[in-house]
Amino acid sequence: MTGKTRQGRSHVVIIGGGFGGLACARELGNRDVDVTLIDRRNHNLFQPLLYQVATAALSPADIAEPIRRTLGRYRNVKVLLGEVHGVDAASRTVSFDGGRWISYDYLVIATGSEYNYFGHEDWRPLAPGLKTIHEARLLRQRLLLAFEKAERSTDREEQKALLTSVVIGGGPTGVEMAGAISELGQAVLKQDFRQIDASLFRVLLVEAGPKLLAAFPETLTDYAKNTLENMGVQIRLGASVSQISPNAVQIGEKSVRAGCIVWAAGIRPSPAAQWLGLETVARGRIPVDMHLSVVDCPDVYALGDTSQFLDEHGKPVPALAQVAKQQGRYLGRSLLKRMAGEAEVKPFRFHNRGNTAVIGRHAAVFDFGRWQMKGRLAWFLWAVVHVLLLVNFEKRILVSLQWMWRYLTHNIGARLIDENTRNIPATTDIQETLR
Amino acid sequence: MTGKTRQGRSHVVIIGGGFGGLACARELGNRDVDVTLIDRRNHNLFQPLLYQVATAALSPADIAEPIRRTLGRYRNVKVLLGEVHGVDAASRTVSFDGGRWISYDYLVIATGSEYNYFGHEDWRPLAPGLKTIHEARLLRQRLLLAFEKAERSTDREEQKALLTSVVIGGGPTGVEMAGAISELGQAVLKQDFRQIDASLFRVLLVEAGPKLLAAFPETLTDYAKNTLENMGVQIRLGASVSQISPNAVQIGEKSVRAGCIVWAAGIRPSPAAQWLGLETVARGRIPVDMHLSVVDCPDVYALGDTSQFLDEHGKPVPALAQVAKQQGRYLGRSLLKRMAGEAEVKPFRFHNRGNTAVIGRHAAVFDFGRWQMKGRLAWFLWAVVHVLLLVNFEKRILVSLQWMWRYLTHNIGARLIDENTRNIPATTDIQETLR
Numbered sequence: 001m002t003g004k005t006r007q008g009r010s011h012v013v014i015i016g017g018g019f020g021g022l023a024c025a026r027e028l029g030n031r032d033v034d035v036t037l038i039d040r041r042n043h044n045l046f047q048p049l050l051y052q053v054a055t056a057a058l059s060p061a062d063i064a065e066p067i068r069r070t071l072g073r074y075r076n077v078k079v080l081l082g083e084v085h086g087v088d089a090a091s092r093t094v095s096f097d098g099g100r101w102i103s104y105d106y107l108v109i110a111t112g113s114e115y116n117y118f119g120h121e122d123w124r125p126l127a128p129g130l131k132t133i134h135e136a137r138l139l140r141q142r143l144l145l146a147f148e149k150a151e152r153s154t155d156r157e158e159q160k161a162l163l164t165s166v167v168i169g170g171g172p173t174g175v176e177m178a179g180a181i182s183e184l185g186q187a188v189l190k191q192d193f194r195q196i197d198a199s200l201f202r203v204l205l206v207e208a209g210p211k212l213l214a215a216f217p218e219t220l221t222d223y224a225k226n227t228l229e230n231m232g233v234q235i236r237l238g239a240s241v242s243q244i245s246p247n248a249v250q251i252g253e254k255s256v257r258a259g260c261i262v263w264a265a266g267i268r269p270s271p272a273a274q275w276l277g278l279e280t281v282a283r284g285r286i287p288v289d290m291h292l293s294v295v296d297c298p299d300v301y302a303l304g305d306t307s308q309f310l311d312e313h314g315k316p317v318p319a320l321a322q323v324a325k326q327q328g329r330y331l332g333r334s335l336l337k338r339m340a341g342e343a344e345v346k347p348f349r350f351h352n353r354g355n356t357a358v359i360g361r362h363a364a365v366f367d368f369g370r371w372q373m374k375g376r377l378a379w380f381l382w383a384v385v386h387v388l389l390l391v392n393f394e395k396r397i398l399v400s401l402q403w404m405w406r407y408l409t410h411n412i413g414a415r416l417i418d419e420n421t422r423n424i425p426a427t428t429d430i431q432e433t434l435r
Numbered sequence: 436m437t438g439k440t441r442q443g444r445s446h447v448v449i450i451g452g453g454f455g456g457l458a459c460a461r462e463l464g465n466r467d468v469d470v471t472l473i474d475r476r477n478h479n480l481f482q483p484l485l486y487q488v489a490t491a492a493l494s495p496a497d498i499a500e501p502i503r504r505t506l507g508r509y510r511n512v513k514v515l516l517g518e519v520h521g522v523d524a525a526s527r528t529v530s531f532d533g534g535r536w537i538s539y540d541y542l543v544i545a546t547g548s549e550y551n552y553f554g555h556e557d558w559r560p561l562a563p564g565l566k567t568i569h570e571a572r573l574l575r576q577r578l579l580l581a582f583e584k585a586e587r588s589t590d591r592e593e594q595k596a597l598l599t600s601v602v603i604g605g606g607p608t609g610v611e612m613a614g615a616i617s618e619l620g621q622a623v624l625k626q627d628f629r630q631i632d633a634s635l636f637r638v639l640l641v642e643a644g645p646k647l648l649a650a651f652p653e654t655l656t657d658y659a660k661n662t663l664e665n666m667g668v669q670i671r672l673g674a675s676v677s678q679i680s681p682n683a684v685q686i687g688e689k690s691v692r693a694g695c696i697v698w699a700a701g702i703r704p705s706p707a708a709q710w711l712g713l714e715t716v717a718r719g720r721i722p723v724d725m726h727l728s729v730v731d732c733p734d735v736y737a738l739g740d741t742s743q744f745l746d747e748h749g750k751p752v753p754a755l756a757q758v759a760k761q762q763g764r765y766l767g768r769s770l771l772k773r774m775a776g777e778a779e780v781k782p783f784r785f786h787n788r789g790n791t792a793v794i795g796r797h798a799a800v801f802d803f804g805r806w807q808m809k810g811r812l813a814w815f816l817w818a819v820v821h822v823l824l825l826v827n828f829e830k831r832i833l834v835s836l837q838w839m840w841r842y843l844t845h846n847i848g849a850r851l852i853d854e855n856t857r858n859i860p861a862t863t864d865i866q867e868t869l870r
Contacts, residue, residue, distance in 0.1 A: 192503035
């Protein structure tokens with residue numbers, strides 16, 4: 001595998017096919033440059049709706065698209081399935097899948113983030129996060145299996161444990177999961193099960209901080225809290241998790257038995273900084289300048305969750321899809337300018353398109369900075385925005401319509417338990433899959 | 436778990452939630468009887484389209500529905516997720532999941548069939564069949580991974596091997612898989628890959644017998660053969676497979692390296708007969724009389740692939756979904772009659788709705804016994820029939836439309852490689868999942 005430039009054209013290597021990496025590749029598509037995008041997965045994921053895969057409203061394929069198809073129409077863009085484990089800035093090469101390497105003229109690092117277990121790596125398999133299709137499928141299966149086991153159980157205590165879900169982390173993902181699990185339970189337990197006492201079903205949302213959705217203004221966080229509580233979600237604020245075992249969580253003094261445990265308690269950047277042997281900032285993020293250029297690494301750029309960009313007020317931009325998307329688009333354009341020999345390129349500026357979290361059907365919050373929005377209208381806006389994003393993402397209108405349809409009609413779409421996970425997978429199994 | 440009858444009502448236990456078991460349960464739904472349906476999976480599968488999951492045209496959830504939802508509206512029907520391992524006709528109990536048991540007044544065995552490796556169980560993980568979602572997903576991932584590896588390979592011989600698929604068995608499933616794989620390759624290799632020489636892509640269809648689709652009349656089998664060959668499928672008739680290794684198949688004298696190996700070479704009944712300690716017929720099938728009643732087992736009935744029913748001419752009915760469906764419906768009705776004390780119940784008669792196999796887009800064959808059909812019109816009829824069956828199966832019109840849409844527009848829908856199978860799973864892994 002060589003990355004040498006053809007016909008003297010520059011070769012841009014992009015690591016990561018998420019929102020940022022793809023936006024960058026699209027900008028460079030069918031232009032006078034060679035591009036190689038490397039990802040360890042063959043698909044890009046519409047993560048904002050991943051929680052709906054975990055709660056059986058969507059199929060994985062509804063929100064995932066093969067990177068090859070996304071970029072198929074750009075003849076100058078190559079896609080490689082491979083896992084990067086090193087970058088040599090001196091020789092300008094990227095090494096992947098042990099032994100293989102590719103050289104670059106410009107390198108874009110868009111490797112995103114993963115869930116942070118704050119030193120408790122052993123918790124990862126017990127309480128999966130929500131970053132990959134596999135994790136979403138795993139959570140979905142644990143949830144549904146717990147229901148099935150409860151249906152068969154004759155021991156009320158065991159039933160109660162199996163029908164308890166614990167969501168750790170009160171950020172957007174935690175709030176969305178807690179709301180969606182509670183809706184799933186209410187939708188299926190009464191109607192489709194015969195033995196289960198639906199009153200035993202409960203969802204616990206545990207947040208170490210003093211409030212939910214810390215990034216949002218007070219009015220919205222209060223609204224989120226009240227709405228969730230009205231949906232039957234039990235919220236524990238200022239409560240920290242000290243231990244997780246396969247079927248229980250230690251919350252403060254109390255040990256809670258649970259059939260499904262979800263981790264949504266904060267992310268950490270990908271290990272990309274280590275590849276470069278860089279001094280990192282903000283828990284492992286790669287420091288970049290106003291042009292997303294990595295300090296002291298010529299022609300190496302980083303964007304999205306794995307980088308630390310300070311806006312004009314010296315404030316770091318949040319870890320959001322829209323940031324990665326905007327940075328990717330910006331970087332694609334500015335790289336073209338640099339290759340064209342343009343002297344000065346404008347620095348990146350983040351345009352806040354609004355921060356949102358959905359709490360449940362008919363309930364969401366929007367924060368546009370200057371003004372806020374909550375309730376039914378916000379939910380409707382959320383749904384419309386996501387259908388449009390999904391259509392744009394997938395170029396598959398029917399899928400989006402179907403999603404909207406299922407979602408509005410409470411038709412639980414994808415309640416599948418794979419044959420291969422009827423028993424909760426062994427630690428090693430999951431470890432391997434989350435590598 | 437007790438199966439004792441409530442309010443003196445009879446308790447019917449149905450083992451298996453396939454076409455037959457569900458049809459039977461539906462007939463008994465909301466009638467004056469208690470019903471328990473046991474299946475080791477939580478979903479029922481529209482197997483006629485499973486090959487499209489294996490070839491990335493459909494998502495698993497598109498053709499699978501939670502049994503609980505299918506039967507949710509029948510308040511007298513209970514669904515149990517469990518794996519049956521014994522039947523005691525004397526005490527009228529069914530034991531499942533080791534230790535658990537349930538008692539019945541009437542027992543319906545609808546456990547279907549599995550792929551037969553004719554004594555080579557070690558081939559099962561190397562050449563998966565096409566009976567479960569997991570197998571379909573596995574095949575899909577092997578196919579797509581082989582393409583990805585070929586894209587990265589610089590060794591032409593290795594590329595050729597990775598781009599070779601071998602389908603073993605020339606029945607409907609084998610023909611459908613061979614056609615669909617060849618269409619998938621032609622659809623994606625040229626457009627989405629950069630390094631691959633698409634001319635290296637090939638599909639081998641191996642049949643030990645003298646012709647494809649042996650159950651169909653000459654005219655149709657010839658048509659199928661010619662059509663497949665025009666699609667670029669290489670057909671080996673009268674060729675037997677003597678050995679399968681992880682990446683190669685021994686066909687007669689010749690060893691063929693392959694990136695994906697599919698097994699479609701015949702089925703065998705479920706081990707249900709052994710539970711009953713019965714004298715079996717026709718390679719392990721349960722002999723039943725004209726009323727589907729198991730010989731020498733009072734109040735035990737068997738239907739579909741796992742049973743052997745002889746029609747009025749003494750000819751065994753074929754192992755088809757429509758047979759199981761008709762027998763299930765018949766059995767439900769006749770059980771109600773027996774409980775109502777009706778003296779004599781009419782024997783089961785099979786009504787042939789036509790036997791079909793799809794070869795590729797715009798090509799299918801239909802055999803209605805008296806007359807046949809092939810080509811574009813047959814394909815169109817096949818597509819319409821399956822959309823209707825799917826709608827009826829799923830009660831989800833949009834899914835069916837979406838499928839039709841994708842199928843007609845050649846839009847490859849679900850080209851996902853799970854993170855957890857980037858490397859082909861270890862034998863043990865698959866063994867476990869196919870249990």
